[in-house]
Amino acid sequence: MDRIIKTGVCSYGMSGQVFHVPFLHVHAGFEFTAVVERSKRLAQQRYPDVKVYTGVEDMLKDASLELIVVNTPNYTHYSYAKAALEAGKHVIVEKPFTVTTAEGAELAALAKEKGLFLSVFQNRRYDSDYKITREVVGSGLLGDILEAEIHYDRFKEELSYKKHKEEANPGTGALYDLGAHIIDQALLLFGMPKSLWADIRIIRRDSIVDDYFELVLYYEQLRVRLKCSYLVREPLPSYQIHGRIGSFVKTKSDIQEAMLQKGLLPGTPDWGAEAPHEWGLLHTEKDGKVLKQYLPSPNGNYMEYYQGIYDALVNGADNPVPAADGLRIIQVIEAAFRSRAERKVVDL
Numbered sequence: 001m002d003r004i005i006k007t008g009v010c011s012y013g014m015s016g017q018v019f020h021v022p023f024l025h026v027h028a029g030f031e032f033t034a035v036v037e038r039s040k041r042l043a044q045q046r047y048p049d050v051k052v053y054t055g056v057e058d059m060l061k062d063a064s065l066e067l068i069v070v071n072t073p074n075y076t077h078y079s080y081a082k083a084a085l086e087a088g089k090h091v092i093v094e095k096p097f098t099v100t101t102a103e104g105a106e107l108a109a110l111a112k113e114k115g116l117f118l119s120v121f122q123n124r125r126y127d128s129d130y131k132i133t134r135e136v137v138g139s140g141l142l143g144d145i146l147e148a149e150i151h152y153d154r155f156k157e158e159l160s161y162k163k164h165k166e167e168a169n170p171g172t173g174a175l176y177d178l179g180a181h182i183i184d185q186a187l188l189l190f191g192m193p194k195s196l197w198a199d200i201r202i203i204r205r206d207s208i209v210d211d212y213f214e215l216v217l218y219y220e221q222l223r224v225r226l227k228c229s230y231l232v233r234e235p236l237p238s239y240q241i242h243g244r245i246g247s248f249v250k251t252k253s254d255i256q257e258a259m260l261q262k263g264l265l266p267g268t269p270d271w272g273a274e275a276p277h278e279w280g281l282l283h284t285e286k287d288g289k290v291l292k293q294y295l296p297s298p299n300g301n302y303m304e305y306y307q308g309i310y311d312a313l314v315n316g317a318d319n320p321v322p323a324a325d326g327l328r329i330i331q332v333i334e335a336a337f338r339s340r341a342e343r344k345v346v347d348l
Contacts, residue, residue, distance in 0.1 A: 003314050007067040008034035008059050008089075010080055012043045013162070015071040015094055018260040019123060021047070023303050026267050029310040030067075034059050056080050060087040067313070070094060071121075073164040074171030078103040081118070085110050090117035090313060096180040096333070097326025099171035104330050108323040119309060119319050120326035124181040125188065127254035128274050128300035133239045136295070137189050141284050142243025149225040149240040150186060152178040152252070153232035157204055166209060173210035174228050175200055175333055182226050183329045186217060190224060192328060193217035197345045198336035203231055215336055218345065239280070246284020246291075253278035254300040272300030 007024050009016050012035050024032040025047065034051040035043045036059055043050050053059040060068070060083055068084040070077055071094040078098045084091045085107065097120045098104040111118035124130060137145060159166045165177065201212040212231075217224040238252035256272050279294040308320030331348065339346045 006033040008065040009069045023306045104327040128297040132297035136248045143245035147242040198339040200340045250280030
């Protein structure tokens with residue numbers, strides 16, 4: 001690579017260990033230069049050359065760093081991203097972009113004012129299951145899309161060991177956490193809805209943050225349901241897309257997270273490859289004949305995001321996930337909480 005982008009990562013929890021550092025380490029255009037760990041030294045055990053700082057503020061003083069990954073608890077995204085931009089660094093912010101649209105708009109304006117790069121890490125755009133769903137929707141094989149349902153469910157009564165996810169802080173709960181993924185996917189597939197209705201609840205016994213939601217997004221003819229529950233023992237299809245002439249049904253089956261949690265590094269030929277029994281079912285008509293077949297998915301690959309970041313910073317390519325995309329997700333989340341509070345459909 002002609003240029004190496006020295007990168008600092010604000011946390012080495014699961015997000016850092018699984019979703020960011022392996023890709024920075026493998027990609028020849030990045031250097032995993034620095035990390036924040038307040039007490040442990042887990043990063044140095046695997047990456048001996050990395051510099052360890054005990055606070056984000058100290059790391060931002062490192063003049064060698066060009067790019068900062070803000071992957072701290074949701075309520076800190078705004079303050080740390082702002083500090084990084086003010087320190088003259090390009091920034092990647094983990095989803096959700098910010099807690100409020102006002103915060104997101106301020107960060108976008110600050111990045112523009114300083115001529116810096118600001119991107120949101122929406123990695124589920126690069127999942128195998130979403131990729132094939134997007135291909136089918138874009139192919140026209142279903143005809144006019146009339147109804148879609150996207151799920152992100154779990155089965156977990158116990159609270160997360162990550163305490164910050166279970167505390168009643170701004171930006172916690174399933175809608176900000178998992179909802180940010182499927183809202184992003186819906187907006188990419190279908191655009192911004194005209195209005196929405198939301199049911200947001202707490203269903204686990206000891207939870208104090210939302211762990212169930214259902215959103216209905218209203219378009220001209222199309223209705224899109226986005227659903228999440230932490231108490232779904234039998235997995236439902238993650239994607240159900242119904243058009244005027246056909247349907248597509250797909251499980252949630254991307255295997256990258258499981259591979260990364262086993263310590264595997266991206267870049268192998270079979271990286272992100274789905275098993276055939278997970279392929280999505282297409283049932284439609286083509287050339288006057290009924291067509292019913294299982295479709296293989298493209299491999300999932302989060303490296304496509306980091307390659308997009310490199311191309312944008314070095315070659316002037318488009319930002320793979322600009323701040324405006326992250327801002328639209330927060331607009332939907334805020335509207336959903338407003339719908340829940342007012343018990344009605346609200347306009348966007």
